[in-house]
Amino acid sequence: MIAYSLAATATVIALVWLRRSWLSRTMSRVFVGYLEIGAVVLLLSLQDPFVALPCAAALGVIGSYIVTFHSPKLFVAHQVLSVTTVGILFTEAVTSPDADVVLACAYLVVLTLVLFSAPILAHMLLLLLRRDAASAFYDPLTGLLNRRGFDSVFAERVRGPGSLMIVDLDDFKGINDSYGHAHGDMVLRDIASTLYAEFPAPALSARIGGEEFLILDEADDAEALTRAQRLLVHLDKGRAGSTTVSIGVARLPARSSVEDLWRACDRADAAMYTAKKAGGNSIHVDDTRPTDL
Incomplete structure (x- = not known):
């Protein structure tokens, strides 16, 4: 039922997005909030933590979007939520009756790389693009516009x-x-x-x-x-x-x-x-x- 509700809401948001040339900053924050809440609720509602853990990699995609279009504060809030969610799923996985601890740890390593490496690399790329844009618009000797x-x-x-x-x-x-x-x-x-x-x-x-x-x-x-x-x-x-x-x-x-x-x-x-x-x-x-x- 939760999955159907999220799918219906996602369809509505997609239609709103298609009717606009681009999201406003406020609409983008609403979109991010929906993705965060929806993803966390869906992950925590899955009965098998070994299914939920690899799916948590989707949080890394959200993080890359946030680091590209929003403030560092919002990205930090996202990372706190992501780490908390993954921590809960990992705890459920290793404490389950038929736990495969090695597999759970392998998932945790991969998730750590996805959740931290992908957004950081996206942020570094964005900084390089901004530096190139600045060099294209400013005179390097005086700092004035060209x-x-x-x-x-x-x-x-x-x-x-x-x-x-x-x-x-x-x-x-x-x-x-x-x-x-x-x-x-x-x-x-x-x-x-x-x-x-x-x-x-x-x-x-x-x-x-x-x-x-x-x-x-x-x-x-x-x-x-x-x-x-x-x-x-x-x-x-x-x-x-x-x-x-x-x-x-x-x-x-x-x-x-x-x-x-x-x-x-x-x-x-x-x-x-x-x-x-x-x-x-x-x-x-x-x-x-x-x-x-």
Whole structure:
């Protein structure tokens, strides 16, 4: 009777799953809870513990799902429940009148490997995938987003109007030639740290070229220009080995697409070159009105 009830409930959940493109996090937790309770009840209801013990390997599958899609706390709770269930089944097996202790111990060894090794291997694989994803979206030198990462984050945001800025170092080649590439790398990291400080979240900052940076600031125009001016002052330290930057600014309308973003980036880039031609260490604002875009 229990098996029939679980099968009927599983059918209902499967139909709900098929009607959705993917489970929400809450629905996924409900699904996990159902699997946990259903599996434990079914295993403990089996009369022969030597049948129930190998079937407990199904708990390892649930553990792999949890470690992939849910928090470590939920995984720990699952492991506690799994170990408790297997402990009860193992105790019943070795204390039964016709107990085969050797077989029960063999099942226990296999279950230990399944319950612990499979989820841990899945977790290690997930960490490797996350590390690869991070390296694909972030610049390794500065820790800022790269162009691909900027596109990805921008595409997932609810976007209001903002100021798009291109920041380009003045005579960075001269810095490298005079002080070496190690010093040039230090300058790039210093600029990245300054961008983090002057343009905190929800602003986005990225390194999109050798010495070129991109900033999207959703502050109003006046505040964005004030931050850009502070960036100029911070970098123009007036000492050997320091550098200045040229900044081009373009307005990005609300609800812009990724294509709109890079068109605005072209305008900001042109404004940056205007600032550079004027001698550098300055800001130039693109004067294209939204109605002209």
